[in-house]
Amino acid sequence: YxxxxxxxxxxxxxxxxxxxxxxxxxxxxxxxxxxxxxDNTGYNRQGYGRDxxxxxxFDRDxxxxxxxxxxxxxxxxxxxxxxxxxxxxxxxxxxxGYYQNGSTNMNIVxxxxxxxxxxxxxxxxxxxxxFDRDxxxxxGFDINGLDKMKCNYY
Numbered sequence: 001y002x003x004x005x006x007x008x009x010x011x012x013x014x015x016x017x018x019x020x021x022x023x024x025x026x027x028x029x030x031x032x033x034x035x036x037x038x039d040n041t042g043y044n045r046q047g048y049g050r051d052x053x054x055x056x057x058f059d060r061d062x063x064x065x066x067x068x069x070x071x072x073x074x075x076x077x078x079x080x081x082x083x084x085x086x087x088x089x090x091x092x093x094x095x096x097g098y099y100q101n102g103s104t105n106m107n108i109v110x111x112x113x114x115x116x117x118x119x120x121x122x123x124x125x126x127x128x129x130x131f132d133r134d135x136x137x138x139x140g141f142d143i144n145g146l147d148k149m150k151c152n153y154y
Contacts, residue, residue, distance in 0.1 A: 019046075
């Protein structure tokens, strides 16, 4: 629970959200939830549209649609696939292997090159797992994390 007594899904220990509704949409006093009923302007009685934002672009928790503000649990606004509106996950990594700062995770970048030869390697010499023919990734480490430069071959 956060400092206001709500879990990460927005419910208190009694099972009600901050507006007094339980998960089924019934309020503490037995009234039905009208938050999902929209008028002809596209907004509900609380002033939020179907996208969850009011006419000024703020959501019900006060976060702006284009911001990187965090909620009480330090989570950003991720979609169902786990990526924020800029295409990055909670570690700052995109699905194609690029970090927000521009650096790359070569294991992912090379595995997204779609053309593989009959041995399972792409044009850069990496397989779908991101390892070359000797079993090392682009940074010189094998699957166990051993450094290629420190290995002795006889």
